[in-house]
Amino acid sequence: MTRTGTLTLWNDVFLRTKPGAAAKLAAIDPAKVGSVAVIKHAALGDLVLCRPFLREVRRHFPAARLTLGLSSNYQRGAPLDLVDGAHVVQRGLPWRAALANFRELGAQDIIFDLTATARSRWLVLLNRPGLAVGLAGSRLDGRLYDIAVPRTGFKYEAESFLDLLGAVGLETAWPPDFALPAVPRPQPAAYVAYFTTASTPGKCWSVDRFVALVTSMAAARPDLDHVVLAGLADWELATAAQLTAALAGVPRARVAGPEADLFAWIGSAALVVSNDTGARNLAIAAGVPTVGLFFDSPPFRYLPRFGRHQALFCAGRAQPSAAEAQAAALRILGD
Numbered sequence: 001m002t003r004t005g006t007l008t009l010w011n012d013v014f015l016r017t018k019p020g021a022a023a024k025l026a027a028i029d030p031a032k033v034g035s036v037a038v039i040k041h042a043a044l045g046d047l048v049l050c051r052p053f054l055r056e057v058r059r060h061f062p063a064a065r066l067t068l069g070l071s072s073n074y075q076r077g078a079p080l081d082l083v084d085g086a087h088v089v090q091r092g093l094p095w096r097a098a099l100a101n102f103r104e105l106g107a108q109d110i111i112f113d114l115t116a117t118a119r120s121r122w123l124v125l126l127n128r129p130g131l132a133v134g135l136a137g138s139r140l141d142g143r144l145y146d147i148a149v150p151r152t153g154f155k156y157e158a159e160s161f162l163d164l165l166g167a168v169g170l171e172t173a174w175p176p177d178f179a180l181p182a183v184p185r186p187q188p189a190a191y192v193a194y195f196t197t198a199s200t201p202g203k204c205w206s207v208d209r210f211v212a213l214v215t216s217m218a219a220a221r222p223d224l225d226h227v228v229l230a231g232l233a234d235w236e237l238a239t240a241a242q243l244t245a246a247l248a249g250v251p252r253a254r255v256a257g258p259e260a261d262l263f264a265w266i267g268s269a270a271l272v273v274s275n276d277t278g279a280r281n282l283a284i285a286a287g288v289p290t291v292g293l294f295f296d297s298p299p300f301r302y303l304p305r306f307g308r309h310q311a312l313f314c315a316g317r318a319q320p321s322a323a324e325a326q327a328a329a330l331r332i333l334g335d
Helices: 021-026 044-049 051-060 095-103 118-127 157-166 207-220 234-246 262-267 278-285 322-334
Strands: 035-039 065-071 085-089 110-113 131-135 147-149 191-195 225-229 253-256 271-275 290-293 309-312
Touching (some): 035 051, 044 278, 095 118, 110 118, 191 278, 207 225, 207 234, 207 253, 234 253, 278 290, 290 322
Parallel strands (some): 035 065, 035 110, 065 085, 131 147, 191 225
């Protein structure tokens, strides 16, 4: 259990720290910190994954005004219910306006940078927090942040975020608490949800494999509905149209259009089968079992060690087969 009073820099040879970082931490009483900013410029999936971090910041810094740093092109799913306010970096501004926009974040007692990009580093540099803690992504980070925390692609991303709190001596709950708001169930009947697209086409399992999977799952589990969820981009809608035509006549299988409430459909599913995308991260946060299909991005970064989840991946980054996906899905549904 964390003792209250001050923050602590532990002797970890992998941390990069500025001279005087230990003394700076020792002078900070978490109960008296007045302002904390957490920067996370990312899309839906990573915004969902930072929810446990925000919950822990609120717990350890109870008097602080908590600000979430966002990017104007990625705000869907932003956990605004967990913060007091947001600062949005507006993309595409002329450089003078961009600098003014960055400075709007304002002075902070502590900034935690969960992004480690050029934009997030500018926010830290221009707003000069009392303490800056960030994920290490550049050799210069040891000069920018008081504490730069190494990250790995072989651990669940939500846990990597929590490492920033461990680096200043604060314990965190296990398993991570996402505290997603409750949403209405979209239909009474139980169902499996399938999300067939992702942020880029290169991360998407082939349409023919999804057709084969949904068709075989509908035959193997006729007691369940099988609902394919469509993405929002034009190319995702084209994929949904292909699936609609291919699945016509398959009992209890259908494609839900882009107007469907993604949060509701994902959060109430018996199982979610998905590419590496925000829909799967949303399911994990909601406590819904998942089968993740990986062949482009590192599977271990999005494979939690809690809950009922499987990441399917093959040697040589080949796409898993429909039969492998079905076996994993039926195994989890049978648990």
